[in-house]
Amino acid sequence: MTESLLDASEAAWFAERGAALVRNVETLIRGKTEIVRLVAVCMAAEGHVLIDDVPGTGKTSLAKAVANSVAGTMRRIQFTPDLLPTDVTGVQVWNAGTSAFEFQPGPVFGNVILADEVNRASPKTQSALLEVMEEQQVTVDGEPVPVPRPFVVVATQNPVEHGGTYDLPEAQIDRFMMRLTIGYPDHAAEVEVLANRRGGQSAATVPSVLTLADLERMIGIARRVHLSxxxxxYIVTLAAATRHRPEVRLGVSTRGALALAAAAQAYAAADGRTYATPDDIRELAPYVLAHRVLLRPEAEMSGLRAADLLGEAIASIPVPNQRLASR
Known part of the structure; x- marks a missing residue:
């Protein structure tokens, strides 16, 4: 008997709403169902996602289509080298009428934040996202100012262009629940993309299919999915296995283990289940954990990748019994 705080009808509603979101985004982003589904799972877990790919693969279009699919407040921040931290978080402005400073919120005060080409901003400006991504608040003159909830950051970056860019620090990378790569579409999907664009379709034309109340309910449902x-x-053992390898400079943090647990709950709900399974963990681990594993330089020079090391860890750890894990 599965122990869950969820009713099966709630999980079914979640799955239906999640599928509607994926179908809506797929009217623009063709042939990438699994990637779109993972972004939707991230949003339902109120986690942040980093889309990391070469130019022209649809990173920004995917992020905008997802943001436009939710009838909340979407804010776009185009990161550039001259962007200041206050351009992100907001600034204190003197009000002559009241003879006092007033806080003018920046674009980070929204429900879905599109941080486009986030690695183009200076480290000082990038650090403006650290507090708000983790704590959903901005500190102004020592006082916390909460951002609207739900709050999700969808960021993009180009990994092959290094001129005028700054690598994201480990602390910021660790705040992204998932790091995804879109890749090129297959032939048929790319033909559809060209046909749709000729017909005038763009991310701006993608309608909203979820209300903020829907998204808030999905987040609440995901948190009540049973994790035995x-x-x-199993999650803790998997995270710990990445910390003690000689090839590793920095392994998966406790925040990473928490992110994997939250993602597994949302992933299970998207499948209409009231409980998570070991398969959910194994399928999500590469997207949630790989970007948190930093290798030593000599390991990277030998051709080893973090994803390969993580795959070895997953293969070496005994999988919990599926029946027991659902109890």
Whole structure:
């Protein structure tokens, strides 16, 4: 008997709403169902996602289509080298009428924040996102100012262009629940993309299919998906396995383990289940954990990738019994 705080009808509603979001985004982004589904899972877990790919693969279009699919407040921040931290978080402005400073919120005060080409901003400006991504607040003159909830950052970056860019620090990369790569579409999907663009379709034409109340309810449902003690132990063992390899400079943090647990809950709900399974963990681990594993320089020079090391860790750890893990 599965122990869950969820009713099966709630999980079914979540799955239906999640599928509607994916279908809506796929009217623009063709042939990338799994990637779109993972972004939707991230949003339902109120996690942030980094879309990291070469130019022209649809990173910004995907982020805008997802943001436009939710009838909330979408804010876009185009990151550039001259962008200041206050351009992101907001600034204190003197009000002559009241003879006092007033806080003018920046674009980070929204529900879905599109941080486009986030690695083009200076480290000082990038750090403006650290607090708000983790704590959903901005500190102004020592006082916390909360941002609207739900709050999700969808960021993009180009990994092959290095002129005028700054690598994201480990602390910021660790705040992204998932790091995704879109890749090129297959032939048929690319033909559809060309046909749609000729017909005038763009991210701006993607309608909203979820209300903010829908998204808030989905987040609440995901948090009540059952995670057994066995599954929690499996997640912790998997994270710990990345910390003690000689090739590793920095392994998966506790924040990474928490992110994997939250993502597994949303992933299970998207499948209409009230409980998570070991398969959910194994399928999500490459997207949630790989970007948190930093290799030593000599390991990178030998051709080893973080994804390969993570795959070895997953293969070496005994999988909990599926029946017991659902209890």
């Amino acid at each position: 003690t066995q599954l929690l132990g």
